[in-house]
Amino acid sequence: MLGSTAVLDVTALTGHAEPAVRDLYLPRVASGQLTMCNAMTEPYAPGSEPGLTTTRAVQESDGSRTVHGRKWFVTVPPGHLPGEAGRGLRVIAERVRLGRLLRCLRWLGQAERAFTLMRERARSRPASSGRLADLQLVQALVFDALLAIRTIRPLVFEAVALVEAGLDARVETGLAKVAAARMLHQVTDAAIQVHGAAGLGPDTPLPALFRTGRMARLLDGPDELHITAVARRILG
Incomplete structure (x- = not known):
C-alpha cells in the first residue's frame, strides 16, 4: 500500500517519464527507499499561480538541463525531464x-x-x-x-x-x-x-x-x- 505522496510520484513517473527513468526510480519510490519532492513554490511567486514561477530549466550542450532560480541550481541529466519541454505546468x-x-x-x-x-x-x-x-x-x-x-x-x-x-x-x-x-x-x-x-x-x-x-x-x-x-x- 502506497502513501499519498508516493501515489502522486508513481503516477507522475508512470505517465510522463521515459522508460529508462521509470525503470530506475519507480521500484525505489514504490518501496519507500526513495522520496521525491515537488519544488513548485518560490519566494516571490505565489504557489497558487504556478504560471508566475521564474525558475527555468536550460538545456545544455550535452542534453542535460540546468535549473536556474531561487530553488538553487540543480542539474537534470538527459532523459530525466518528465513530459515534453515547455509543458511542465501540465505535469504539475x-x-x-x-x-x-x-x-x-x-x-x-x-x-x-x-x-x-x-x-x-x-x-x-x-x-x-x-x-x-x-x-x-x-x-x-x-x-x-x-x-x-x-x-x-x-x-x-x-x-x-x-x-x-x-x-x-x-x-x-x-x-x-x-x-x-x-x-x-x-x-x-x-x-x-x-x-x-x-x-x-x-x-x-x-x-x-x-x-x-x-x-x-x-x-x-x-x-x-x-x-x-x-x-x-x-x-x-
Whole structure:
C-alpha cells in the first residue's frame, strides 16, 4: 500500500517519464527507499499561480538541463525531464489535482478522529447537572460536526469516482477541496471547544489537527483560488 505522496510520484513517473527513468526510480519510490519532492513554490511567486514561477530549466550542450532560480541550481541529466519541454505546468497540474483529492480523503479521516475525541469527552466529562453530553450547546456542536462530515464525504467520493473513471473532475475537485478543508477546521475547532483548556495542551492530537485544518485552506491553492475557478467554469 502506497502513501499519498508516493501515489502522486508513481503516477507522475508512470505517465510522463521515459522508460529508462521509470525503470530506475519507480521500484525505489514504490518501496519507500526513495522520496521525491515537488519544488513548485518560490519566494516571490505565489504557489497558487504556478504560471508566475521564474525558475527555468536550460538545456545544455550535452542534453542535460540546468535549473536556474531561487530553488538553487540543480542539474537534470538527459532523459530525466518528465513530459515534453515547455509543458511542465501540465505535469504539475495533474499531480496537484490528484494530490488535492488525496488530501481531502486524509482530512475526512482526521475529522473523524477529532469527532471521536469530542464525543468521548462529552460522554465522560462531568458537568454541574450531569455530563457535558447533556448540555444542549454541546449537543449542537456534536450535531454540526457530524453533519459537516456526513455532508462532505459524498462530495469527496464523487470527485474521486470521476477521477478514477478518467473524467473531468475539476469542478468537483474544487468543491471537495474547499468543503473538506472548511469541514476539518470546523470539526477540530468544535472538538477543542468541548475539551476546554485540555484541548489546547499536548495530551490530545487536537492542536495538531486544528493547525492542519487551518493550513488546509491554503495548501494546494487557497479557498479563494478554487472558488473563483469553479465559478468561472460554471458561469462560462
